[in-house]
Structure formats: C-alpha cells, structure tokens
Amino acid sequence: MIDLEGKTAFVTGGASGIGLGMAKSFASVGMKVAIADIRQDHLDEAMAVLQASNYDVMAVQLDVADRAAMAAAADAVEARLGPVQLVCNNAGVNLFAPMDECTYDDWDWVMGVNLGGVINGVQTFVPRIKARGQGGHVVNTASMASFITGPGAGIYTTSKFAVRGLSESLRWSLAPYGIGVSVLCPGLVRSTIYESDKVRPAHLSDATGAVDQAFMAQLASIHQVGMDPDDVATRVLEGVRRNDLHIFPHPEFKDELRELFDGILAAVPDGQVDPARLAFEEGRRRRQAEAARSAQN
Numbered sequence: 001m002i003d004l005e006g007k008t009a010f011v012t013g014g015a016s017g018i019g020l021g022m023a024k025s026f027a028s029v030g031m032k033v034a035i036a037d038i039r040q041d042h043l044d045e046a047m048a049v050l051q052a053s054n055y056d057v058m059a060v061q062l063d064v065a066d067r068a069a070m071a072a073a074a075d076a077v078e079a080r081l082g083p084v085q086l087v088c089n090n091a092g093v094n095l096f097a098p099m100d101e102c103t104y105d106d107w108d109w110v111m112g113v114n115l116g117g118v119i120n121g122v123q124t125f126v127p128r129i130k131a132r133g134q135g136g137h138v139v140n141t142a143s144m145a146s147f148i149t150g151p152g153a154g155i156y157t158t159s160k161f162a163v164r165g166l167s168e169s170l171r172w173s174l175a176p177y178g179i180g181v182s183v184l185c186p187g188l189v190r191s192t193i194y195e196s197d198k199v200r201p202a203h204l205s206d207a208t209g210a211v212d213q214a215f216m217a218q219l220a221s222i223h224q225v226g227m228d229p230d231d232v233a234t235r236v237l238e239g240v241r242r243n244d245l246h247i248f249p250h251p252e253f254k255d256e257l258r259e260l261f262d263g264i265l266a267a268v269p270d271g272q273v274d275p276a277r278l279a280f281e282e283g284r285r286r287r288q289a290e291a292a293r294s295a296q297n
Contacts, residue, residue: 004241005030008081010074012064012121013091015042017191018141018184020049021233022088027055029237031086034077036062038091038199056081063201064091064117070124078128085129085136086240089121090184092141092159093196099154107155109204114159118166126174135178137240140167144187144253147260171245172288175295180243184236187250188226243296 009026013019014035023033027050035050035057037043043059050057058080060073078084093113095106118140129136145157146164167183174181232249239247 004086006032007085008032008034008077008083009086009088010034010036010077010084010121010125011088011090012036012062012117013141014088015039015046015059017193018186018189018229018232018236019088019090020046021229021231022090022139022236023050023057024053024055024230025233025237026086027053027057032056032081034058034060034073034081034084036060036064036073036091038063064089064120065112067120067123070120074124074128083128083132083134084125085134086139087121087125087129087136088139088141088236089118090139090141091117092143092193093199094153094156094193095196096152097155098151102155105204109200110155111159111162112204114156115162115166118163122166122170126179129179130174130177133177135180137180137182137243138167138170138174139182139184139236139240139247140170141184141186142167144185144248144250146183146185148253148256168245171295172291175291180240180295182236182239182244182247184232184239184247184249186227186232187253188223189229189232190223190226191229192223245295 004026009023009031011019011023011026011033014023014033015037016039019035019037023035023046027033033050033055035043035046037046037059038061040061043061047057047059058077060076062069062073064070074084091113093110095102095110097106122138122140126138140163142163143156143160145153146160149157164183164185167181171181227249235249236247238244
C-alpha cells in the first residue's frame with residue numbers, strides 16, 4: 001500500500017500519544033483520517049489540533065472492547081469519509097501490578113482492550129477491505145513487551161505477545177488479497193498510558209487495590225523522556241509504505257533482542273532428526289517462505 005493520498009485511515013486510541021501522531025502523519029500525506037477514542041475530552045483536544053491544519057478528519061467516541069460499537073463506528077466513518085483501507089488498532093491500556101495479585105476483572109479489562117480491541121478491529125474492517133478487492137493495510141500496536149518481559153505488567157505483556165502472534169499470522173492470511181499487516185513494537189513513548197485507570201469501566205472495577213498516586217507521579221515523569229509520538233508515527237508511515245511486518249521505532253533494544261534470540265537458539269538442542277519429521281518441517285518452511293515473499297510484494 002504505497003499510494004496513500006485520498007485513502008481513508010481509521011485509528012483507535014487516536015486522540016493522544018502514538019494514535020494522534022499517526023493521525024497527523026497520515027493526514028499530512030493527503031489521507032482522510034478518523035480517530036476513535038474512549039475519552040471525549042481527548043477527542044475534542046485532538047480535533048482542535050487536526051482541524052487547525054485543515055485536515056479531512058472526524059472523531060468517534062468508541063470503547064474498542066464493544067463489538068457492536070466498533071461496527072457502528074465503521075459504518076459512521078465510511079459514510080462520512082469513504083471506504084477504510086488503513087486500519088490502525090492502536091488503543092491500549094496498562095495495569096502496573098504483579099500478575100499473582102491480579103483479579104479476573106484486571107484480566108478481562110486489559111485483555112478486552114489490548115487484545116479484544118485488535119480482534120474487533122480486524123473482524124470489523126478486514127471483511128470489508130477484502131470484499132472491495134482494492135487492497136489495504138492493517139497496523140496493530142503491540143509493544144517491545146511482546147518480546148521482552150518484566151515483573152511489573154504481566155497482563156499487559158500477555159496481551160502484547162498475543163497481538164504480535166495475531167499480526168504475524170494474519171499477515172499470511174491476507175497477503176493473497178493485497179492487504180498488508182504490520183505489528184508496531186514501540187518502547188517508551190511520551191504518552192499518558194499510565195493514566196489507564198481513568199477509563200477503567202465500572203463493571204470491571206474489582207482492581208488489585210487503590211491507585212498508588214506517588215507511583216503514578218513517578219510514571220508521569222518517566223514517560224516524559226519517552227520518544228516523541230510523532231517520531232513513532234513517522235516510522236509507522238514508512239513501514240506501511242514498505243509493507244514491513246515489524247515496525248521497531250526504538251533502536252535501543254537491538255542488543256537486548258540479540259541477546260534474547262541468542263539465548264533462545266542456545267536452548268535449542270543439537271541432534272539427529274527423524275527424516276519424516278524433517279521433511280514435514282522443510283515443507284512447512286518452504287510454504288512459509290513463499291507466503292512471506294507474497295506478503296512483501
């Protein structure tokens with residue numbers, strides 16, 4: 001998907017952070033852009049920024065975990081801006097708590113937004129894009145947490161591993177239809193994701209405990225040194241144009257990823273392989289290589 005001018009993009013979590021950065025980046029190259037977000041105050045602020053540049057944009061208040069609302073948003077956007085060909089499933093929340101202390105509500109909230117929101121975006125928009133037969137692109141926002149784990153945000157990490165797996169698999173499925181798929185894996189970004197608890201729904205309020213305000217202030221300070229969302233968005237635009245599978249905006253993770261994969265390879269044993277099993281795996285690798293070439297074209 002190289003020629004973006006005049007096409008329509010739909011960006012969830014589009015009223016702040018990376019989502020707003022993507023909206024500005026796409027609009028700057030002549031795309032029509034719909035931003036969807038759960039916070040109306042953020043939508044109002046974002047629209048003021050976007051309309052000041054005379055971009056062709058619209059805003060939709062949306063809880064991405066709500067499937068019916070996602071479908072209604074798609075209908076409204078396409079009625080106003082035309083067929084969506086670039087879908088960015090970017091909305092996400094975080095919960096800074098040890099996994100062993102989390103509740104079912106914690107799991108349902110984070111997984112419902114971070115994974116369920118991506119699933120809902122894919123299930124809503126991909127059939128429409130396929131049916132039109134004009135190609136398109138899907139960008140799913142994961143995280144460096146989809147590769148690198150830590151002790152403090154286990155549910156978030158789980159959701160982002162799932163988004164990466166979904167995206168990598170979806171790429172093979174959609175390649176024959178001229179639909180590209182990218183998975184965005186950012187590190188620390190100047191955003192307000194640490195305020196996720198403000199949009200936690202009441203029916204999933206059985207939280208691990210009261211919000212630690214001192215810790216929240218610390219998180220706000222940490223996020224201020226994150227990458228500018230507009231710089232992340234520039235990398236996303238480049239990745240869409242090149243049809244990249246993985247979009248890594250942060251170069252500081254290269255050595256850590258190398259160590260991670262070196263460790264994984266070191267854990268794989270040497271030894272003789274049953275010829276029948278080897279033949280099966282070689283056939284699978286050939287088919288995957290063919291699919292990869294198709295997906296890149």
